[in-house]
Amino acid sequence: MTQATVTVRALDVGVRIAVGDPGLVPAIEEAWHLCLAGGQEPDVDVVMPPHDGTPDSVARSLQSLTQSVTLAAIGARAGRDLMFHAGGLSHRVTGASIAYVAPGGTGKTTVTTTLGRGRGYLSDETVAVGADGTIVPYPKPLSVRRTDSGIKDETAPGAVGLTSSCVQPWLAGIVVLRRDLPPGAPVEVDDVPLLDALVMVAPETSSLARLTGPLRRLADVIEMGGGLRVVHFAEAEQLEPVVDDVLGRSR
């Protein structure tokens, strides 16, 4: 019997997913609709974890699958791109893009869903920046954490009104997100000196040491984005002016 598979492009890496339960293929194709790469030769293979048929188990399996695809893609691009644990949005005409760096569970997906409509969706998890400042889009399913458990629902970007970038995205600005203000407090933006910025951002990168001259490369990317800023906020909507400012920049 032929194994059911779905092939996606993640960070421009062809990832073939072996799906043990063929009944989940439509759900996978829906969640990954902006990354589908049917007919293309895969670069790497991953296997979807099994589930016991209950809705929570299926959701966990889809969540693990997303993590597996992301890790496989990051592994394949290690040593080529600087990869941040970041969400990203771009201007749909100019390609000017913002990368918002934050550890897992601190608001990247919320910011993406709140501010992404009308902009190019790049990722809610990993932003890969090439040496020339161009960004490799990774419009993966949004990993939306449930309020009552640690489970994340893998949600089709299109279901919340997000679409891919139409033009080649390039890094216009990079910020670190800190959702640490009380409700109603105004946004605070702090500039971070370069050396401190390197220390702050390095833990939020993948495979940094695999790059040639990794610290210089990281410094170059931060400088391409006009320097690092830390943005303290309470609600995602407050970040609209920050995103507008960066996406309004020209090369």
Place this chain on the structure above:
Amino acid sequence: MTEPMVRAVAVADALVGDGGAVVLVESSSGHQVVRISPMGQAVRELAAVGVPMSRLTKELVGRFGAADGDAATAVEALVAELVSAGLVRVDD
């Protein structure tokens, strides 16, 4: 009695800038980027091929001026910090 020698430990990468340097060091938990002060960076430069503690102290006083209190004690404390960060070692 032989004087302790301070030697810089090789790191994966380093970037020197205004106000010191950052270095990429390998640790048991992977790679870590560490910020070091201008004086810490000077220690690493002076200790590139090994330097006796007394000469290191003299060089640092020459570059940065005398510390409040005992300079030798201050330099030993700085070196101890750099040792714990995996950036230099002290050979007795």
